[in-house]
Amino acid sequence: MAEITMIEAQKRSGRFNIYVDGHYAFPVSESVLVDFRLYKGMEIDKELEEQLTAADDVAKAYNRALDYLSHQLRTEKEVADKLVTLEIPEETIEQTLKKLREFALVDDAHYAASYVRTVMHTGDKGPRVIRQHLRQKGVGEKVIDEALTLYTPEEQLAVGTAVAEKLAKRYQHNSSRNQEQKMRQGLMARGFGGDEIKAMLDAVDLTPDVDEQQALLAKQGEKFLHRYRALSPSERQYKTKQMLYRKGFKLDDISQWLADFGESAE
Known part of the structure; x- marks a missing residue:
């Protein structure tokens, strides 16, 4: 049977060269050296050499994974x-993940819970977007469900209301109907549900300023009348009324403004 005749430290820290029967055979990491208790004079056969090589592959992959996890x-x-x-074989990857799990260096449940807490305290996302994010990261549904229990209805209302207030300011120069519609769309896009959104909108004061709304209607109306100035009066009135309605203004308010402006609403 072959025998280890020398163990030589490489210039690279934590790596060693193994010599068998006086000839260089293969390299190993320090962790493999310790785990297999390699020493000069130890007998080694082909099967053990293959085990050492496989363990070294895992050790190298493990160190690569640690670098990736350090950030x-x-x-x-x-x-x-x-x-x-990094072109690491599938079998080596699975062994590496097993080792990472043993030392709790990868834990999807911990990752999911940490992500939910971060969103609760610093983010603007609802449960649906959180679920989508965690799915993309490969987290299982049961783990996601467990993590989302941390995001209580009260926490969701607090986060969503803060988002709603920001959206209200962003769209404050829209018609009141459009403002609410855009706020609703914004909250949906961030992952909040219908009942949740209603509560968030109710928590924000959306009482329209009548004078501001009237001034906004006049500004938009004059712009559309000018845009359609080349059309016949009736067609111009129809197009303007249509566009103002799309902008969220009420038909009665539009008709009254057109009449006051000197344009018949008929």
């Missing part, structure tokens, strides 16, 4: 995808 929390899928890009 922020990652899911198992993210780590696996990263190792795939």
Whole structure:
């Protein structure tokens, strides 16, 4: 049987060269050296050599994974995808993930809970967008469901109301109907549901300023009348009325403004 005749440290820290029967055979990491208790004079056969090589592949992949994890929390899928890009074999990746799990260095449940807490305290996302994000990261549905229990209805209302207030300011120069519609769309896009959105909108004062709304109607109306000035009076009136309605103004208010402006609403 062959015998390890020398163990030589490489210039690269944590790496060693193994010599068998006086000849260089293969390299190993320090963790493999320790785990397999390699020493000079130890007998080694082909099967053990293959085990050492496989363990070293895992050790190298493990170190690559640690580098990737050092910047922020990652899911198992993210780590696996990263190792795939490094052309690491599937079997080695699975062994690496197993080792990472043993040391709690990858934990999808912890990742999901941490993400939900971050959104609750600093973000503007609702449960649906959170679920979509976690799915894309490879987190399972049951784990997502458990993490979302942290995002209580009270927390959702607080976050969503803050978003609604910002949207109200953003669209304050729209008609009141359009303002509310855009706020509703904005909240839906951020992952909040219908009943939740109603409560959030109710929590924001959306009482329209009559004078401001009238001034906005006049400004928009004059713009459309000018745009359609080349049309016949009746066609110009129809187009203007149509566009103002699309902008969220009430038909009665539009007709009254057209009459006051000197344009018949008929």
